[in-house]
Amino acid sequence: MSGAPRGRSDFVEGAYHVALLTLRRTLRGRRTLVALAPLLLPALLSLTVARGKPDVKQEQFAYAALSLYQFGIALPAFALVLATAFPWPESDEGTLSYWFTSPLRRSAVMFGRIVAAILVGVVLLPLGVLGTVLPLDGASVELAPVARTAVAATLLAYPAYIGLFAAAATWTRRGLVCGVVFILLENSLSFVSGTIARLTLVHYVRSMLHPVASPVGRRVLTQAARLDPPASTAFSVGVFVCAAAVSIGIALLLVERTEYRGRHAQPA
Amino acid sequence: MSAVEPVMRVERVTRAYGEVVALNDVSLEIRPGIVGLLGPNGAGKSTLLKLLTGELRPGLGTVQVLGLEPFANAALYARIGICPEQDALFEDLSAVEFLAFLLRLRGFDVAAARARALEWLERVGLTDAAHRTLRGFSKGMRQRVKLCTAFAHEPEIVFLDEPLTGLDPLWRARVQRMVRERAAAGGTVLFSSHVLPEVEQVTREVILLHRGRVAAQGDAREIRALVDRIPHRIELAAREPRRLAVLLAGWECVEGVRIREGAVDVTTSRPDLLYATLTEACAADELGVLGVASPDDGLQALFDALVHVHHERVGARPRATA
Numbered sequence: 001m002s003g004a005p006r007g008r009s010d011f012v013e014g015a016y017h018v019a020l021l022t023l024r025r026t027l028r029g030r031r032t033l034v035a036l037a038p039l040l041l042p043a044l045l046s047l048t049v050a051r052g053k054p055d056v057k058q059e060q061f062a063y064a065a066l067s068l069y070q071f072g073i074a075l076p077a078f079a080l081v082l083a084t085a086f087p088w089p090e091s092d093e094g095t096l097s098y099w100f101t102s103p104l105r106r107s108a109v110m111f112g113r114i115v116a117a118i119l120v121g122v123v124l125l126p127l128g129v130l131g132t133v134l135p136l137d138g139a140s141v142e143l144a145p146v147a148r149t150a151v152a153a154t155l156l157a158y159p160a161y162i163g164l165f166a167a168a169a170t171w172t173r174r175g176l177v178c179g180v181v182f183i184l185l186e187n188s189l190s191f192v193s194g195t196i197a198r199l200t201l202v203h204y205v206r207s208m209l210h211p212v213a214s215p216v217g218r219r220v221l222t223q224a225a226r227l228d229p230p231a232s233t234a235f236s237v238g239v240f241v242c243a244a245a246v247s248i249g250i251a252l253l254l255v256e257r258t259e260y261r262g263r264h265a266q267p268a
Numbered sequence: 269m270s271a272v273e274p275v276m277r278v279e280r281v282t283r284a285y286g287e288v289v290a291l292n293d294v295s296l297e298i299r300p301g302i303v304g305l306l307g308p309n310g311a312g313k314s315t316l317l318k319l320l321t322g323e324l325r326p327g328l329g330t331v332q333v334l335g336l337e338p339f340a341n342a343a344l345y346a347r348i349g350i351c352p353e354q355d356a357l358f359e360d361l362s363a364v365e366f367l368a369f370l371l372r373l374r375g376f377d378v379a380a381a382r383a384r385a386l387e388w389l390e391r392v393g394l395t396d397a398a399h400r401t402l403r404g405f406s407k408g409m410r411q412r413v414k415l416c417t418a419f420a421h422e423p424e425i426v427f428l429d430e431p432l433t434g435l436d437p438l439w440r441a442r443v444q445r446m447v448r449e450r451a452a453a454g455g456t457v458l459f460s461s462h463v464l465p466e467v468e469q470v471t472r473e474v475i476l477l478h479r480g481r482v483a484a485q486g487d488a489r490e491i492r493a494l495v496d497r498i499p500h501r502i503e504l505a506a507r508e509p510r511r512l513a514v515l516l517a518g519w520e521c522v523e524g525v526r527i528r529e530g531a532v533d534v535t536t537s538r539p540d541l542l543y544a545t546l547t548e549a550c551a552a553d554e555l556g557v558l559g560v561a562s563p564d565d566g567l568q569a570l571f572d573a574l575v576h577v578h579h580e581r582v583g584a585r586p587r588a589t590a
Contacts, residue, residue, distance in 0.1 A: 014373060021361075025360055025361070028360050095357070097352045097354075101345050101348075101350050103342050104373055105340075106340055257340075259323075259339075261324065
């Protein structure tokens with residue numbers, strides 16, 4: 001017999017192996033393409049808008065596309081598709097046994113999956129922002145800081161969305177449906193000025209764009225995205241970190257306690 | 269009662285799915301060696317296996333494997349191997365990637381995991397397919413990969429849920445040998461099946477489950493006499509069903525043959541003899557048999573008979589009946 005095991009994998013090492021394999025599988029899988037499609041949709045519109053439209057219109061389009069679509073729809077939708085791939089769908093497929101009967105804590109497996117989903121987002125999410133901004137005429141000068149901030153806001157908020165959707169997917173088989181409802185609800189609430197809007201993550205993502213926005217951009221954020229008043233950048237970052245930490249923590253706790261019985265399991 | 273300590277203990281376990289009771293007040297002890305877990309579909313075999321492998325929690329009662337409570341117990345999983353019933357693999361990986369990954373999770377380093385994965389794929393005759401993605405594997409090949417996941421890390425206990433499904437007679441015999449070797453090396457194998465002769469070829473120690481209860485536990489020979497009275501149906505997938513049917517009709521142990529598209533249904537009251545003869549004939553490549561399946565109607569009849577006998581007299585050491 002060749003080789004011998006060094007013993008049981010620990011949490012970090014196990015999560016690392018899981019993340020590595022999940023990354024490889026995610027980048028090969030169809031799910032990533034599905035998640036990428038809504039992200040790149042504004043890039044097509046940007047190419048159209050960039051043709052012969054005045055600069056002001058292009059700038060307005062950039063802010064509207066980023067704040068309303070990229071932040072409100074594409075970012076959470078991307079997170080939703082990746083975060084809800086586990087554990088219920090794998091339980092139904094029958095592959096969950098291989099994860100949950102390996103000598104790793106379930107939370108290590110879950111953590112590895114979450115890390116992989118975050119890494120995929122870190123690579124792919126900026127494409128959506130850059131695809132929206134770069135085709136526009138003012139991209140190189142006026143919109144460059146906006147694009148940088150939008151990428152930063154997206155990447156900071158993304159783990160929070162992943163955590164929220166992962167917690168939902170760990171808790172219920174209908175994680176995907178819960179996520180869709182969450183996105184619709186969040187977008188609706190974000191258009192209500194005042195305290196209620198501050199209960200949504202997208203409010204803080206949009207707020208991060210406010211300090212670097214031009215007067216045209218601020219008008220779009222205030223009027224179209226109803227960002228009034230915006231939160232400070234430090235507070236927004238704090239919200240993202242707290243939301244990510246709490247929701248990922250909940251997901252890790254839930255996965256240790258929940259019994260996953262796939263649809264293939266015969267009820268005797 | 270044997271002096272050897274049990275490696276698995278199930279005490280008064282009840283498990284229900286909604287209103288359906290899958291296991292009803294089941295108690296049993298399993299000692300090292302090969303133990304067959306027999307029962308028709310819906311008897312509660314898979315539920316019992318999932319309780320023992322910690323994928324499910326008992327509703328009532330306690331389950332212990334190697335002295336540990338199995339549910340979500342990572343310490344236990346280092347010591348057991350599982351071949352699940354469902355035909356699910358990581359489809360986008362190659363066979364060697366899949367096996368090596370599972371071995372990595374069990375603490376093997378990169379080189380050792382890969383070497384052992386290749387070694388086991390060679391043992392199950394998949395060397396040529398080792399680098400192909402699992403998506404393109406046939407049912408029999410997938411089953412052999414699943415068996416590797418159970419055995420490759422040489423666990424103390426191996427749980428096999430319908431391990432011979434989709435295998436041709438030759439591979440059935442080889443897998444049965446693999447099971448015996450594991451037990452000879454000191455391991456325990458819990459072999460779940462709905463086909464008595466499959467189990468009988470590797471062990472005499474059987475547990476019979478019927479409608480969520482232990483119908484009997486003990487020596488398989490004690491229920492053999494009952495089986496011999498009951499016609500048993502075996503489905504043989506074949507390249508040339510008509511030719512196969514003609515050949516089989518000449519065998520003494522075959523009572524009837526029926527040709528279907530791509531398969532032949534055989535009726536026999538001597539399934540043990542039929543399986544043995546089939547294996548020999550397949551080894552000589554005389555039959556062109558592509559796969560063997562045993563619908564559980566024979567076993568269902570056995571259980572009905574067993575329950576009937578139990579009502580009439582104390583026989584085959586039955587503990588409970590549905």
